[in-house]
Each structure stands twice: as structure tokens, then as C-alpha cells.
Amino acid sequence: GQQVMQIPQYQHVQEGEDFTTYCNSSTTLSNIQWYKQRPGGHPVFLIQLVKSGEVKKQKRLTFQFGEAKKNSSLHITATQTTDVGTYFCAGERTGANNLFFGTGTRLTVIP
């Protein structure tokens, strides 16, 4: 079945350091989405990538979709304490309506 893995599972960084999480799908995706979930909260949509090789930026966040549309990454430059949370990728297959969430990366930022 569909599997979406993320690495690392946990990441502790000093405030100001960069952070990257990687997402890999066992199957080709039609699009990939990224979500952030704060402790005790629900997932909040960050972005959707659709095109092969696509790169999108949101301030300090850079999202990339692989050429084969099976992997993606999220890079945060100069982390801040407000970046704390779990980041999930979620993939959608062509012709399907449902999302398969990655295993998530929990980011802790040490002030």
C-alpha cells in the first residue's frame, strides 16, 4: 500500500540554525502538501506542490518537489522558537481524492 516516510523523526536545533525534513513516497504522487501541527493542535496547511521539480518559498521556508514526484523536502532557514511543531508531508495519488500523511518530523528549537 501507499507509504510516505519522513526523516528525521525528531530534530533538535539551536535557534538560528537551519532545519530540513525529507519526505519519500513509495509511489508517484500527483501533488504533495505540507502541514504543520503544533502540540495539542490540528494540522495547518502550509503549501501544495504539483509540478515536477517545483520549488516554492514562504519567507524562511523553502519547499521542493522531486523530479520523479516521489520525494519532497522542507527547509527552514534560521529557525525561530515559533517554528516548533511537527511537520507532515501528505501525498495525493493521481486519480485519488485522499491524502496519505507522512510519519512527520518533530522540530524542537532551543532558545
Added chain:
Amino acid sequence: GAVVSQHPSWVICKSGTSVKIECRSLDFQATTMFWYRQFPKQSLMLMATSNEGSKATYEQGVEKDKFLINHASLTLSTLTVTSAHPEDSSFYICSAKKQGYEQYFGPGTRLTVT
């Protein structure tokens, strides 16, 4: 726009009882609604996909007779956990999707079965 609400936000029930959770899209009509379950420190697991007016499609391993889903209108879906047991305690999250747009998530319902 694109607000999804869930009710209740948290519920405690006794083992053997049933609990109903509502998911509403407040400012749009959702062609499809999804139900997820999230155990502590784990990812969201899709339980079922429901389209208005038709039977829900359940993911492998999810008991359809235990987790009853009703999608009576384009703005409301309900999940009923029947004969709840402590192992059903979890965070249940719904999402709603407009055709051609991303999924919008509700705030979640935390269920504790004692």
C-alpha cells in the same frame, strides 16, 4: 474562508457507549469529507473517505460497523464510534475538500474512553 468545525472538541465516555462526532464545513460545500485518527506522537491515519449521499469508503483495517460515517449533506459528516473501548481513545480529525482545492482540516475531537 474555508472553515471546518468539529463538535465536540473533546469527549469522555464510558466503555461500551457510543459517541457521535460532527464535522461541518461552515462557509463552503464539501464534495468530499475525510476522517482521520491520530494517536499520541503519531501521524494522521486516514480512516475513511465519504462523499455526500453515498456510502463511505473505509481504509484497510478500519471496521465500518464500529466507525459509522454518515454524510447527509454537503456541509455535514458525522462519525459515530459504537461500543467504544479504551483503545479507541484518540484524536479524531475530519477534513473537507472542495473540488479542485486542498483539504481543510477541522480542529479535532479528543476522545477518551474510560
